[in-house]
Amino acid sequence: MSEHHEHHEKEHHSEHHAEHHTAHAEGKGSSSFIVLSILLIGIIMVMAFNFMQQAEVNSLLDRQNALLSLSGAGQGNSAGNASGTTALLSEVIPSGVPRVYGSELGISFDDISASNPQKTEATIALLGAFDTQNSGKFITLSGELKQRYIKIASQISCEYCCGAESIIFSNGEAACGCAHSFAMRGVARYLLANHASEFTDDQILEELGKWKTLFFPTILAQKAAVLKQQGIELTYINLASNKYRNIEKGAASGGSMVGGC
Numbered sequence: 013m014s015e016h017h018e019h020h021e022k023e024h025h026s027e028h029h030a031e032h033h034t035a036h037a038e039g040k041g042s043s044s045f046i047v048l049s050i051l052l053i054g055i056i057m058v059m060a061f062n063f064m065q066q067a068e069v070n071s072l073l074d075r076q077n078a079l080l081s082l083s084g085a086g087q088g089n090s091a092g093n094a095s096g097t098t099a100l101l102s103e104v105i106p107s108g109v110p111r112v113y114g115s116e117l118g119i120s121f122d123d124i125s126a127s128n129p130q131k132t133e134a135t136i137a138l139l140g141a142f143d144t145q146n147s148g149k150f151i152t153l154s155g156e157l158k159q160r161y162i163k164i165a166s167q168i169s170c171e172y173c174c175g176a177e178s179i180i181f182s183n184g185e186a187a188c189g190c191a192h193s194f195a196m197r198g199v200a201r202y203l204l205a206n207h208a209s210e211f212t213d214d215q216i217l218e219e220l221g222k223w224k225t226l227f228f229p230t231i232l233a234q235k236a237a238v239l240k241q242q243g244i245e246l247t248y249i250n251l252a253s254n255k256y257r258n259i260e261k262g263a264a265s266g267g268s269m270v271g272g273c
Contacts, residue, residue, distance in 0.1 A: 140194030221248030
């Protein structure tokens with residue numbers, strides 16, 4: 013082999029080795045970039061998740077602190093605060109199966125919960141069907157029963173949702189079109205049509221007040237605190253009817269709603 017030919021082969025081998033080394037370096041650099049990108053994306057996702065979790069915790073703490081201060085439990089140690097709030101809520105929030113009509117309709121006060129929106133909406137829709145003319149379950153009242161209905165339903169409103177003076181007009185027609193109002197009117201219609209002799213007007217109004225309390229739990233818990241501070245008996249008529257409407261103004265600061273308007 014000539015020296016020229018041998019020199020040419022060495023140059024070719026050197027160039028091939030250099031190209032291979034460059035390609036290997038580029039491939040290694042590309043892999044490192046991908047790994048680094050994945051790590052950065054992972055870090056960003058973790059930070060975003062942590063931020064959302066902290067925001068949720070802060071929101072819950074703010075809501076709890078508002079209830080504590082409005083219930084008068086903001087004084088004393090934390091154990092006293094917790095027990096005071098628990099005691100207040102236990103007085104306000106109804107639970108279990110409503111007497112007489114609950115078992116007939118297969119419903120419970122426990123159905124209404126922010127943690128179970130599907131069950132909540134289904135129960136509200138079931139009750140509201142008795143006040144919805146095209147539902148196939150609409151209950152028509154006449155004579156004395158209609159007069160009782162007007163007397164009862166005119167004493168309660170859905171002021172935290174639609175702001176009407178009451179859930180009906182003076183002639184008994186619906187004055188508020190939100191789902192909560194349909195449900196409360198539906199309860200009144202059902203009880204008058206099926207159990208008029210078993211419930212007095214005030215007892216029916218109490219039942220409407222129980223459902224309303226479930227629909228607006230936090231703001232009515234705040235209202236309950238104001239009623240207690242003023243020495244007013246804590247009944248569902250006093251709490252949820254128009255009897256002491258707006259008594260919580262200036263003390264309550266908003267509140268959550270369960271079920272859609």
